[in-house]
C-alpha cells in the first residue's frame with residue numbers, strides 16, 4: 001500500500017506538509033516515513049514522496065542518496081549502527097564493532113541470513129561519553145560491552161519471534 005493511502009501515516013504526512021511554507025521542504029520527513037514503510041528507501045517510496053511533493057523522482061533520489069540515515073538497500077529488522085569515530089574508538093568501539101560483526105557472522109554493512117540484523121559503522125552520534133554505543137533503528141544504546149550486547153540480541157530475537165507469532169494469529 002502506498003504511504004499516502006495508508007491511514008497509519010495520514011496524520012504524520014499532513015502535519016509535515018502543513019509545517020513548511022513550500023511542500024518540497026517536507027522531503028526529508030516523508031523519506032523517513034517511506035523508509036519506515038518499506039524498510040529502506042526503494043524506488044516505490046521515492047516515487048510516492050515525489051508525487052506528494054510535486055518533485056521529480058530523481059530529485060528525491062539524490063536527497064536520499066546524500067544522507068546516511070536513509071538506506072538505499074534493504075536492511076535487517078534491526079539496523080545496528082555502531083559509532084567508531086575517534087572518541088568512541090578510544091573507548092574500544094573498533095574492537096566492539098569487529099566483535100559484533102563476528103558474533104553475527106556478517107561483513108561491514110551486511111545482514112544476517114535470517115534478516116534480523118544489519119551491522120555498519122557510522123561517524124559520531126554525539127554520545128561520545130557513552131562508548132561503545134550504537135543506534136538500533138535510530139534509538140541509542142549506550143555503555144555497551146559484549147555481555148550487554150548478547151543480552152540485547154537475545155531480547156530482540158525474542159521480540160521478533162513474538163511479533164511474528166502475533167501476526168500469524
Ligand code: FES
Nearest residue numbers: 083088125127128
Ligand atoms: S565519537 Fe562516537 S558518539 Fe561521538
